[in-house]
Amino acid sequence: MSGPKKQILVNAFTMNCVGHIHHGMWTHPRDRSLEHGELGYWLDLARTLERGLFDAVFIADIIGNYDVYGGNVDVTLRESVQMPVNDPWMLVSAMASVTEHLGFAVTANVGAEHPYTFARRLTTLDQLTRGRIGWNIVTGYLDSGARGLGLDGLAAHDTRYDRADDFLAVAYKLWEDSWDDDAVRADRAARLYADPDKVRPIQHDGPFYRAQGYHMSAPSPQRTPVLFQAGSSGRGQRFAARHAEGIFIHAPTPQAARKATRELRQAVADAGRDPYDVRIYVGIAVVPGATDAEAHDKLAEYLRHASPEGGVAHFAASTGIDFARYGLDEPIPYGESNAIQSAASAARERNATRRQLLEQHALGGRYHVVAGTPASIADELERWVDEGDIDGFNLTRIVTPESYQDFAELVVPELQARGRYRTAYAPGTLRERLLGGNGRLAPRHAGARAQRLADLTF
Amino acid sequence: MSGPKKQILVNAFTMNCVGHIHHGMWTHPRDRSLEHGELGYWLDLARTLERGLFDAVFIADIIGNYDVYGGNVDVTLRESVQMPVNDPWMLVSAMASVTEHLGFAVTANVGAEHPYTFARRLTTLDQLTRGRIGWNIVTGYLDSGARGLGLDGLAAHDTRYDRADDFLAVAYKLWEDSWDDDAVRADRAARLYADPDKVRPIQHDGPFYRAQGYHMSAPSPQRTPVLFQAGSSGRGQRFAARHAEGIFIHAPTPQAARKATRELRQAVADAGRDPYDVRIYVGIAVVPGATDAEAHDKLAEYLRHASPEGGVAHFAASTGIDFARYGLDEPIPYGESNAIQSAASAARERNATRRQLLEQHALGGRYHVVAGTPASIADELERWVDEGDIDGFNLTRIVTPESYQDFAELVVPELQARGRYRTAYAPGTLRERLLGGNGRLAPRHAGARAQRLADLTF
Numbered sequence: 001m002s003g004p005k006k007q008i009l010v011n012a013f014t015m016n017c018v019g020h021i022h023h024g025m026w027t028h029p030r031d032r033s034l035e036h037g038e039l040g041y042w043l044d045l046a047r048t049l050e051r052g053l054f055d056a057v058f059i060a061d062i063i064g065n066y067d068v069y070g071g072n073v074d075v076t077l078r079e080s081v082q083m084p085v086n087d088p089w090m091l092v093s094a095m096a097s098v099t100e101h102l103g104f105a106v107t108a109n110v111g112a113e114h115p116y117t118f119a120r121r122l123t124t125l126d127q128l129t130r131g132r133i134g135w136n137i138v139t140g141y142l143d144s145g146a147r148g149l150g151l152d153g154l155a156a157h158d159t160r161y162d163r164a165d166d167f168l169a170v171a172y173k174l175w176e177d178s179w180d181d182d183a184v185r186a187d188r189a190a191r192l193y194a195d196p197d198k199v200r201p202i203q204h205d206g207p208f209y210r211a212q213g214y215h216m217s218a219p220s221p222q223r224t225p226v227l228f229q230a231g232s233s234g235r236g237q238r239f240a241a242r243h244a245e246g247i248f249i250h251a252p253t254p255q256a257a258r259k260a261t262r263e264l265r266q267a268v269a270d271a272g273r274d275p276y277d278v279r280i281y282v283g284i285a286v287v288p289g290a291t292d293a294e295a296h297d298k299l300a301e302y303l304r305h306a307s308p309e310g311g312v313a314h315f316a317a318s319t320g321i322d323f324a325r326y327g328l329d330e331p332i333p334y335g336e337s338n339a340i341q342s343a344a345s346a347a348r349e350r351n352a353t354r355r356q357l358l359e360q361h362a363l364g365g366r367y368h369v370v371a372g373t374p375a376s377i378a379d380e381l382e383r384w385v386d387e388g389d390i391d392g393f394n395l396t397r398i399v400t401p402e403s404y405q406d407f408a409e410l411v412v413p414e415l416q417a418r419g420r421y422r423t424a425y426a427p428g429t430l431r432e433r434l435l436g437g438n439g440r441l442a443p444r445h446a447g448a449r450a451q452r453l454a455d456l457t458f
Numbered sequence: 459m460s461g462p463k464k465q466i467l468v469n470a471f472t473m474n475c476v477g478h479i480h481h482g483m484w485t486h487p488r489d490r491s492l493e494h495g496e497l498g499y500w501l502d503l504a505r506t507l508e509r510g511l512f513d514a515v516f517i518a519d520i521i522g523n524y525d526v527y528g529g530n531v532d533v534t535l536r537e538s539v540q541m542p543v544n545d546p547w548m549l550v551s552a553m554a555s556v557t558e559h560l561g562f563a564v565t566a567n568v569g570a571e572h573p574y575t576f577a578r579r580l581t582t583l584d585q586l587t588r589g590r591i592g593w594n595i596v597t598g599y600l601d602s603g604a605r606g607l608g609l610d611g612l613a614a615h616d617t618r619y620d621r622a623d624d625f626l627a628v629a630y631k632l633w634e635d636s637w638d639d640d641a642v643r644a645d646r647a648a649r650l651y652a653d654p655d656k657v658r659p660i661q662h663d664g665p666f667y668r669a670q671g672y673h674m675s676a677p678s679p680q681r682t683p684v685l686f687q688a689g690s691s692g693r694g695q696r697f698a699a700r701h702a703e704g705i706f707i708h709a710p711t712p713q714a715a716r717k718a719t720r721e722l723r724q725a726v727a728d729a730g731r732d733p734y735d736v737r738i739y740v741g742i743a744v745v746p747g748a749t750d751a752e753a754h755d756k757l758a759e760y761l762r763h764a765s766p767e768g769g770v771a772h773f774a775a776s777t778g779i780d781f782a783r784y785g786l787d788e789p790i791p792y793g794e795s796n797a798i799q800s801a802a803s804a805a806r807e808r809n810a811t812r813r814q815l816l817e818q819h820a821l822g823g824r825y826h827v828v829a830g831t832p833a834s835i836a837d838e839l840e841r842w843v844d845e846g847d848i849d850g851f852n853l854t855r856i857v858t859p860e861s862y863q864d865f866a867e868l869v870v871p872e873l874q875a876r877g878r879y880r881t882a883y884a885p886g887t888l889r890e891r892l893l894g895g896n897g898r899l900a901p902r903h904a905g906a907r908a909q910r911l912a913d914l915t916f
Contacts, residue, residue: 016582018651027646034644037585037678039555063575065672073654073672080651084642084676086582087575094551094586097497116606117521117545117570124474124544127495128552148574150668184542186492188485191765193476193538196531210608214523214531218542220495307649 008385008420009279009392009434011058011105012049012404016088018080020060021396022285023314023364024307026080031305031399036086039094046095048401049102052408053422056103056134056430057095058228058248058394059088063109064145066317070324079310089121096129103430105134105228105246110163112140112149115170116211122225123175123217131221131429131439134246136228137239139164142317158235165458166206168243172447172456173202175224178215194218206457223449224441226431232260241267242446242458245435246279248394252368257282257388265389277442279391279434282384285363285398287371288410299371302398303362311361312354328355367396374414381411382420466843466878467737467850467892469516469563470507470862474546476538478518479854480743481772481822482765484538489763489857494544497552504553506859507560510866511880514561514592514888515553516686516706516852517546521567522603527771528782537768547579554587561888563592563686563704568621570598570607573628574669580683581633581675589679589887589897592704594686595697597622600775616693623916624664626701630905630914631660633682636673652676664915681907682899684889690718699725700904700916703893704737706852710826715740715846723847735900737849737892740842743821743856745829746868757829760856761820769819770812786813825854832872839869840878 018026018033026033035041049057065083066076076083088106096104104125108118126133139160140146146154155163183198204211229244231237240247247264251257257280265275287302289295316323326332330353352360360366370380384390397403415421425433432439441448446456476484476491484491493499507515523541524534534541546564554562562583566576584591597618598604604612613621641656662669687702689695698705705722709715715738723733745760747753774781784790788811810818818824828838842848855861873879883891890897899906904914 024649026644026651027649029646037582037676039551039586042551042586043555063674065674073657077652077654077657078650083672084637084652084674085578086585086675087579090547090551090579090582090586092551093497093500093548093553094555097501097552097555112572112575114570114607116608121545121548124495124548127544128497128500128548144671148669148671148674149572150574186484188487191482191485192536193484194535194542196535199531199535211606213602213606214541216521216523216542216606217544218495 005419006385006391007422008381008415009055009281010407011056011281011392011394012054013058013060013283013394013396014045014400015060015082016086016091017082017084019082019310019364021283021365021367022306022398023079023081023310025302025305025364025399028302028305028399030402033397033400042091042095043098045401045404046099046102048404048408050099052404052412053425054102054404055392055434056105058105058136059091059107060136061085061088061107061109061138062142062145063112063140064142064148066142066313067144068320068322069313069316071322075309075313079307079313081310081314089125092125092133093128096132101132101425103132103134103226103433104129105136105226107136107138109138109140109145110167111146111160115167115174115209116213119171119174120216123215123220126220126222126225127217131431133222134226134228134430136230136248137164137168137243138230157233161231161235161239163208164239165242166208168447169206169456169458170202170204170209170211172224173204173453174215176441176447176449177453178202179219181219184218203454222429222431222439224447226434237264237267240264241271241273244278245431246281248281248283249390251282251388254384254388257384257390261389271446273442273444277435277445280389281392281394282388282390283367283394283396284384285367285369285396285403286377286407286411287369287398288374288377288406289371290373292372292376295371295373299369306362306364308358308361308364311364311366312357315357315361315366323354323357326354329353363398365396374410377411378414378418378420381415382418463877464843464849465880466839466873467513467739468865469514469739469850469852470512471516471518471741471852471854472503472858473518473540474544474549475540475542477540477768477822479741479823479825480764480856481537481539481768483760483763483822483857486760486763486857488860491855491858500549500553501556503859503862504557504560506862506866508557510862510870511883512560512862513850513892514563516563516594517549517565518594519543519546519565519567519596520600520603521570521598522600522606524771524775525602526778526780527774529780533767533771537765537771539768539772547583550583550591551586554590559590559883561590561592561684561891562587563594563684565594565596567596567598567603568625569604569618573625573632573667574671577629577632578674581673581678584678584680584683585675589889591680592684592686592888594688594706595622595626595701596688615691619689619693619697621666622697623700624666626905627664627914627916628660628662628667628669630682631662631911632673634899634905634907635911636660637677639677642676661912680887680889680897682905684892695722695725698722699729699731702736703889704739706739706741707848709740709846712842712846715842715848719847729904731900731902735893735903738847739850739852740846740848741825741852741854742842743825743827743854743861744835744865744869745827745856746832746835746864747829748831750830750834753829753831757827764820764822766816766819766822769822769824770815773815773819773824781812781815784812787811821856823854832868835869836872836876836878839873840876
């Protein structure tokens with residue numbers, strides 16, 4: 001590689017629940033995820049992450065429950081596999097109140113919201129945080145969630161993305177087009193709060209959403225929050241290429257990541273954008289120790305608390321396949337499932353039996369795990385970034401907050417010494433920090449103010 | 459009056475916006491409502507209210523904008539008459555993080571939510587606040603809000619309440635019936651987070667909502683948040699009688715309040731509940747001073763900053779009557795309007811011209827204003843409580859946070875000296891503090907766990 005080394009971006013990946021990715025770890029004596037209903041837990045976490053100069057806390061979410069494995073929620077409840085799962089948005093203002101720089105990339109499912117009120121919620125938070133809000137756009141994949149919302153079941157996969165496109169069209173109009181930058185004057189002497197000539201109603205009559213009216217909130221620092229997405233199907237990738245500024249991919253190796261990023265950046269270019277106007281993240285778990293032996297002892301200790309079955313129950317819901325119906329060494333016929341494309345094909349590549357799936361979920365989840373000295377971990381992270389052409393990582397919690405603390409205390413200094421990690425936060429909004437520019441959607445982005453948005457449809 | 463004196467309950471009445479009730483006061487040099495997009499403003503307010511031993515901060519909300527006066531939003535924007543208006547729920551966790559006792563009574567419009575996800579949001583906050591959450595249930599009354607949400611306009615008045623009944627039926631099932639009290643075991647040694655035998659899916663197939671599935675969150679301290687409501691029509695009163703634990707009424711005099719409370723408590727009894735299982739609040743503004751002269755000087759100073767026209771623009775939206783179409787002294791024919799019953803009849807009683815409406819809104823709003831020494835204010839508050847058979851007040855902000863500070867510093871000590879106001883917070887949840895009992899919905903309440911909820915419909 002020539003030129004300056006790419007800075008490595010790191011989000012803390014978590015969820016407002018007990019078991020997130022590494023199931024069973026709640027039984028570890030140092031794990032604090034049982035406290036997720038306590039404000040103190042989240043305030044401590046926010047302070048920890050800001051001390052570690054993390055870009056953002058990335059808070060996942062799910063609407064519904066994992067009821068595929070065994071056809072029930074028994075393992076899901078016994079190991080608390082994202083059940084119960086609390087609302088992630090309710091955490092933001094508290095965590096923001098004890099931090100100044102930490103960003104928030106929070107998940108919301110378009111199927112559970114209306115853009116008129118959802119756009120207001122995010123503008124509210126973007127104001128309160130002075131421009132630190134990101135939205136991880138998901139379309140939902142659980143029938144249980146659809147039934148909770150009163151539907152017979154999920155809409156077809158591509159229809160969900162069509163709906164999400166239409167949702168975004170409304171949201172862009174509200175965020176970018178309803179209020180001019182100089183609409184709010186707050187001029188006491190002139191008794192002029194906002195200039196009526198600089199505020200206008202939006203109009204949208206799309207295939208899924210209608211909306212007519214003014215955005216209820218005045219513009220926030222970022223207007224549109226930083227948009228994250230994780231679609232890996234063809235349709236999901238087209239959606240990401242159009243909207244996403246941060247893309248979260250799953251890849252078992254840097255080579256697989258490189259293949260995925262090449263496709264993604266090409267799709268972004270095909271959507272008329274600069275292929276490097278997106279930041280691409282891989283989910284990863286690290287277990288650092290002062291020595292290799294120490295790291296592997298720690299990993300061994302973690303493994304004793306993990307629940308591979310919890311991990312497989314999670315994966316069953318992701319793929320729609322009830323793995324519990326198969327004997328340990330019985331071949332699993334993936335073809336018959338209503339599987340999510342990528343997850344199923346990942347499993348198919350491995351041609352896994354249930355025994356193999358349990359082995360793949362030894363640490364309760366199927367994320368790539370790196371254990372070793374800070375130097376060896378830094379080597380591997382650099383290799384992922386350089387060979388995989390990615391921009392950074394969503395760092396999972398194996399034991400929380402220990403996994404984040406270990407990263408901050410052991411790995412960050414090593415990356416800093418290599419010129420790969422910030423030594424202080426730069427000023428500005430989350431978008432300015434992640435993407436540079438003037439802090440607004442890039443001019444060629446479909447939602448940018450530079451476009452004619454009034455007629456926007458996808 | 460014989461027996462112990464009734465304690466006076468006080469909520470701080472506010473909104474996540476500039477002008478709430480007393481329009482135009484944002485132009486006052488000490489008013490901080492222009493800072494409503496800053497976390498610091500809300501953190502300071504929370505601390506101020508807890509120092510003043512307020513029961514709760516009551517945060518109003520509106521979905522839509524006031525576009526009736528003059529047929530546009532010009533005055534609405536110029537005076538910031540609840541426009542822009544930000545999401546109130548995004549404030550709660552931050553304000554909770556700097557307080558221990560202050561309750562939160564926050565407005566949400568059932569027309570903008572689905573009960574499956576809304577119930578989770580409130581359970582999340584009730585956990586994070588350790589049982590300090592109340593919900594002010596509204597059904598919406600603005601066509602502009604309905605259009606924002608993609609509808610042609612509002613549903614009929616009574617239909618909106620029918621829908622709200624159905625929403626509550628789903629919510630009760632989720633809050634009260636899906637998880638047993640002892641479902642969560644969090645037993646590390648036994649690897650048992652929750653006992654699957656103690657968690658069950660709900661089923662609802664009502665006239666407006668369907669839902670099938672588990673409540674996504676485990677029970678919070680209060681399960682159902684404390685339910686507030688302000689319906690004043692016949693249908694609204696029936697709704698309140700069935701569901702509300704706190705009822706917010708508008709009354710110009712203690713005698714009018716007594717008439718309203720007698721009707722309300724009878725309606726509560728007719729719904730099979732104890733008529734004193736509801737707390738009834740009147741909205742009020744106070745301007746205390748060390749002497750009468752000081753108080754009236756302060757009131758005169760406030761009046762110079764108020765916007766009577768902003769107040770009338772707000773009232774125009776409340777009644778659906780465009781008062782701007784009439785000459786100052788022209789009789790206003792209320793009969794032709796699609797007025798909200800109570801507001802229109804209040805105006806009709808006064809047979810008001812536009813000039814008279816402007817006079818009624820001299821302080822930017824039409825709430826009862828009490829100015830005077832702490833003793834004279836305490837006299838009047840006692841008279842309202844005793845003669846009006848109410849339980850307390852929603853205290854408006856004329857100048858914020860000054861109105862709350864003045865109340866806490868001047869009026870509270872006087873009420874305490876009279877044995878009418880707490881001298882410290884009692885322990886427990888918001889419901890325990892307001893209503894006593896075991897902190898759960900009273901046994902005869904329609905949503906109580908004591909009922910058979912599986913078949914609940916209204």
